[in-house]
Amino acid sequence: MDEKNEALCIGIDLGTSRSSISASNGERHVVDSYVGWPLDMVARKLTKKTVFIGHEALENRSMLDLRRPLERGVIKEGSDKDEQAVRELLRHLISLIGIHQNRKDRTKIRAVVGVPAEAFRVSKQRLRGAMDGIADTVMLVSEPFAVAYGLEALLHSVIIDIGAGTADFCVMRGRYPTEQDQRTLPSAGDAIDEQLAKLIRERHPEVQFSIHMIRDWKEKWAFVGKPKRRVMVTAPVKGKASDLDITDELRSACESILPPICETMLDLVANVEPEFQDKVRHKVILAGGSSLISGLTDAIEKALLDVGGGRATVVKDPVFAGSDGGLAIARDASNSDWERLSAAA
Amino acid sequence: MENVAQTKLRLVREAVQDNVPRGHYCRIISVSAPRRRFPIGLVSVLLTSILVYLPASEVILRRAAGSPVVPVERVNRSVTSAGNAMASIHTPRVPGTPPRPLDRVVFPLSVRKVVIDPGHGGAQHGAVSESGMAEKEISLDIALRLRRLLEGASFEVLMTRETDEAVGLDKRADFANASSADLFVSIHLNWIPRQELRALETYVLGPTDDPAVTKLAARENRDSVYSLSEYRLLLERIYMDTRQDESRRLAKAIQAELYGSVRRINPLVEDRGVKTAPFVVLVRTEMPAILVEVSCLSNQEEVKLLTNDDYRENIAQALFRGIHSYADNLRGSEEKVPKNGRKE
Numbered sequence: 001m002d003e004k005n006e007a008l009c010i011g012i013d014l015g016t017s018r019s020s021i022s023a024s025n026g027e028r029h030v031v032d033s034y035v036g037w038p039l040d041m042v043a044r045k046l047t048k049k050t051v052f053i054g055h056e057a058l059e060n061r062s063m064l065d066l067r068r069p070l071e072r073g074v075i076k077e078g079s080d081k082d083e084q085a086v087r088e089l090l091r092h093l094i095s096l097i098g099i100h101q102n103r104k105d106r107t108k109i110r111a112v113v114g115v116p117a118e119a120f121r122v123s124k125q126r127l128r129g130a131m132d133g134i135a136d137t138v139m140l141v142s143e144p145f146a147v148a149y150g151l152e153a154l155l156h157s158v159i160i161d162i163g164a165g166t167a168d169f170c171v172m173r174g175r176y177p178t179e180q181d182q183r184t185l186p187s188a189g190d191a192i193d194e195q196l197a198k199l200i201r202e203r204h205p206e207v208q209f210s211i212h213m214i215r216d217w218k219e220k221w222a223f224v225g226k227p228k229r230r231v232m233v234t235a236p237v238k239g240k241a242s243d244l245d246i247t248d249e250l251r252s253a254c255e256s257i258l259p260p261i262c263e264t265m266l267d268l269v270a271n272v273e274p275e276f277q278d279k280v281r282h283k284v285i286l287a288g289g290s291s292l293i294s295g296l297t298d299a300i301e302k303a304l305l306d307v308g309g310g311r312a313t314v315v316k317d318p319v320f321a322g323s324d325g326g327l328a329i330a331r332d333a334s335n336s337d338w339e340r341l342s343a344a345a
Numbered sequence: 346m347e348n349v350a351q352t353k354l355r356l357v358r359e360a361v362q363d364n365v366p367r368g369h370y371c372r373i374i375s376v377s378a379p380r381r382r383f384p385i386g387l388v389s390v391l392l393t394s395i396l397v398y399l400p401a402s403e404v405i406l407r408r409a410a411g412s413p414v415v416p417v418e419r420v421n422r423s424v425t426s427a428g429n430a431m432a433s434i435h436t437p438r439v440p441g442t443p444p445r446p447l448d449r450v451v452f453p454l455s456v457r458k459v460v461i462d463p464g465h466g467g468a469q470h471g472a473v474s475e476s477g478m479a480e481k482e483i484s485l486d487i488a489l490r491l492r493r494l495l496e497g498a499s500f501e502v503l504m505t506r507e508t509d510e511a512v513g514l515d516k517r518a519d520f521a522n523a524s525s526a527d528l529f530v531s532i533h534l535n536w537i538p539r540q541e542l543r544a545l546e547t548y549v550l551g552p553t554d555d556p557a558v559t560k561l562a563a564r565e566n567r568d569s570v571y572s573l574s575e576y577r578l579l580l581e582r583i584y585m586d587t588r589q590d591e592s593r594r595l596a597k598a599i600q601a602e603l604y605g606s607v608r609r610i611n612p613l614v615e616d617r618g619v620k621t622a623p624f625v626v627l628v629r630t631e632m633p634a635i636l637v638e639v640s641c642l643s644n645q646e647e648v649k650l651l652t653n654d655d656y657r658e659n660i661a662q663a664l665f666r667g668i669h670s671y672a673d674n675l676r677g678s679e680e681k682v683p684k685n686g687r688k689e
Contacts, residue, residue, distance in 0.1 A: 149356065333360075
């Protein structure tokens with residue numbers, strides 16, 4: 001067995017809301033990007049665990065110092081606890097694919113991690129620091145590039161990766177994307193949550209809800225355009241469970257991210273060589289958790305009509321598109337590529 | 346025509362290349378002999394108070410002489426008299442005859458090597474906005490963009506830091522000197538108590554009697570590790586800086602480009618022009634050196650603008666054009682300053 005086959009390749013998509021991992025041993029997992037530590041001795045005794053990750057952390061949040069350590073797709077600045085939380089999250093992801101921290105075999109781990117297209121260089125540096133000791137060699141690539149690579153959409157396409165913290169755009173022109181080919185918008189899934197909470201609070205000031213309930217509602221019912229059905233949810237009013245119609249609020253909140261997304265997409269397309277713009281407009285690919293908003297492709301295509309028309313599609317597996325793409329890059333990189341990265345680290 | 350497999354192979358190589366640090370990563374030359382150090386707070390307070398005292402003594406000397414012009418030797422004496430206060434704790438260096446600036450037309454000069462100095466780094470965050478944006482991060486981001494633009498125009502570029510690390514102010518200057526750099530450009534972001542203000546200003550080395558500038562210099566000099574024995578030399582350099590003409594030309598070129606460019610996006614920005622201040626990082630450098638405050642982290646609107654990639658790129662391009670314009674002017678070239686950062 002050669003060195004390349006002995007190494008375990010992984011692709012990681014570290015998201016503000018969810019993080020996914022795809023590994024060359026066939027394992028694929030997704031976790032909510034939450035990390036929590038028991039608040040005090042009582043909580044420690046009750047939970048019998050030192051750290052909680054993902055859904056388990058959310059479930060036990062009342063007893064935990066709960067962190068969502070990634071903001072706009074990178075480690076939050078200024079808090080050691082958030083850095084620690086990212087390390088815990090990464091360790092957890094690695095353990096899910098069957099690699100444990102105190103493992104005896106010395107399988108080399110080669111990781112490709114997706115970061116927002118315009119992540120500050122310093123933020124990338126901190127992410128590398130967090131990966132230290134978790135993977136042997138790390139390559140950071142822009143998230144939409146990883147998606148494009150996994151789909152082999154390498155020429156005349158636009159990838160729009162809409163996550164919770166950021167919407168990342170990348171025009172693929174058969175080259176590794178430069179700054180001119182990429183954009184990052186800070187308004188994505190989280191912006192919808194905030195807007196939805198605001199609108200519900202304005203219309204129903206007596207209703208009690210949390211941001212987690214809002215996220216849950218959005219993930220189940222998010223849509224843009226004409227509603228297919230009324231969206232009814234249950235929330236307490238003065239402690240009594242009550243039914244609420246949030247159709248209009250949900251639609252307004254989801255549509256609030258459309259103008260910047262369409263504008264950015266059209267701006268990127270306009271920068272492509274004129275003879276290829278039509279091809280690019282007909283290959284708009286949506287990925288990321290927020291690409292599952294019902295009616296989104298129609299809304300994008302409607303915006304494209306103003307510039308000659310086009311076609312938008314959602315990737316088959318939006319949650320894993322980034323990590324699968326990362327894995328594909330990790331697999332295709334040669335031993336000498338990894339050695340080069342290792343020497344530069 | 347390349348097939349998909351070949352394209353993928355090429356893209357992976359390019360992705361790897363993007364992850365490998367560039368060749369100009371600096372290794373700061375370590376100071377071989379251990380240096381006598383004093384507490385930073387004490388050093389800052391002393392340096393600031395002497396720098397405030399000296400302009401006042403210069404005014405007194407001018408008045409005593411009854412002449413608006415004070416000979417260099419007289420200024421030198423005032424420096425020496427200030428230095429005497431510390432005579433018991435250091436061995437004074439004997440100043441030689443102060444060099445006089447030569448007319449620049451005597452030598453055909455050109456700019457080849459530029460040292461970019463992103464302010465602060467590591468535990469030294471510099472100014473921090475209310476939202477938590479740190480000066481060290483933005484200065485580095487703009488510096489890296491500027492490097493790309495300068496390298497694209499065939500300048501050799503060295504960085505005092507290219508990661509989030511703490512580098513002493515003296516080491517930054519030593520690095521520039523040891524590299525025989527032609528220019529030194531230090532990039533900083535301002536913090537002004539009146540938060541509604543948005544100001545752009547560029548500094549060259551020199552004394553100041555402006556309390557706001559003194560405060561700013563004290564803040565930026567906080568990381569200084571100069572010992573008291575070096576104060577005399579520092580003060581002489583501040584007052585008799587033969588590079589000041591060239592530094593001022595560079596500062597003017599940069600300030601003009603920066604203001605012209607930024608005000609198009611940020612019309613409320615104020616042009617505060619070129620000023621003098623005793624920044625420690627400028628004292629020790631031996632080439633034309635400037636410190637530019639490219640934005641204000643105290644102003645929320647500017648902080649918002651700084652989160653935009655295009656805005657930071659715009660600042661880097663303005664700095665690039667300023668440097669390019671100065672370099673062209675120096676060699677009397679007719680070449681136009683490119684707008685997009687690429688050599689025409």
